Amino acid sequence: MLRVVVLVSGGGTNLQAIIDAVSAGRITNAELVGVISNNKTVKSLERARAAEIPAVSVSPKDYEDRDAFYRAFLEKVDGFRPDLIVLAGFLVAVPKQMVQKYEGRIINIHPSLIPSFCGVGYYGLKVHERVLERGVKVTGATVHFVTEGMDEGPILSQKAVYVEEGDTPEILQRRVMEQAEWILLPQAIDDIANGRVRLEGGRCVRTTQRD
Numbered sequence: 158m159l160r161v162v163v164l165v166s167g168g169g170t171n172l173q174a175i176i177d178a179v180s181a182g183r184i185t186n187a188e189l190v191g192v193i194s195n196n197k198t199v200k201s202l203e204r205a206r207a208a209e210i211p212a213v214s215v216s217p218k219d220y221e222d223r224d225a226f227y228r229a230f231l232e233k234v235d236g237f238r239p240d241l242i243v244l245a246g247f248l249v250a251v252p253k254q255m256v257q258k259y260e261g262r263i264i265n266i267h268p269s270l271i272p273s274f275c276g277v278g279y280y281g282l283k284v285h286e287r288v289l290e291r292g293v294k295v296t297g298a299t300v301h302f303v304t305e306g307m308d309e310g311p312i313l314s315q316k317a318v319y320v321e322e323g324d325t326p327e328i329l330q331r332r333v334m335e336q337a338e339w340i341l342l343p344q345a346i347d348d349i350a351n352g353r354v355r356l357e358g359g360r361c362v363r364t365t366q367r368d
């Protein structure tokens with residue numbers, strides 16, 4: 158069983174999609190062993206507790222500086238002994254020490270088709286605002302492995318979503334979640350847990366197709 162830890166910052170709809178996929182048997186060979194939030198009051202923690210998954214928060218506000226926060230955060234992560242760390246709407250830059258320690262074992266969901274609309278400043282609703290400003294007709298979501306460069310790691314999967322006339326950032330965000338994020342992220346965990354993908358020469362290669 159792959160031990161999976163999910164890191165969150167907000168509402169946790171992606172976390173919910175993962176929880177639901179585990180209970181429905183759409184993710185196999187994986188166990189959700191912990192949820193960690195950088196924010197004490199978020200809905201994500203309630204979702205985790207409702208599913209009886211140990212959930213903790215480590216807030217930067219409780220530490221004197223960034224380094225102390227990062228140390229405490231990494232300690233919590235280590236405590237769960239994860240095989241895979243999933244960033245599901247986690248808005249903190251992942252500490253370098255963590256990326257190095259868990260190289261090839263951290264994935265992130267980003268709400269655009271990387272390499273478009275990603276990198277510094279592209280998070281949450283801002284991504285969808287920029288998509289609408291630029292007037293592209295297709296956007297989507299990407300699951301990628303996390304490396305030190307922001308949104309630069311090997312791409313595991315992507316799914317396209319149409320932009321429609323009259324979209325607001327909120328409407329588009331919802332469509333990208335429904336049509337792409339909530340499907341891709343559970344599938345990615347299932348693919349890793351069942352050995353269907355592997356990292357090779359800086360790229361993620363699919364070795365077995367999904368049924």
Ligand code: GRF
Nearest residue numbers: 167168169170171246266268
């Ligand atoms: C998602 O759009 C995710 O891709 C982005 O932040 C949002 C988080 O939503 N990074 P939720 O907390 O999973 O509801």
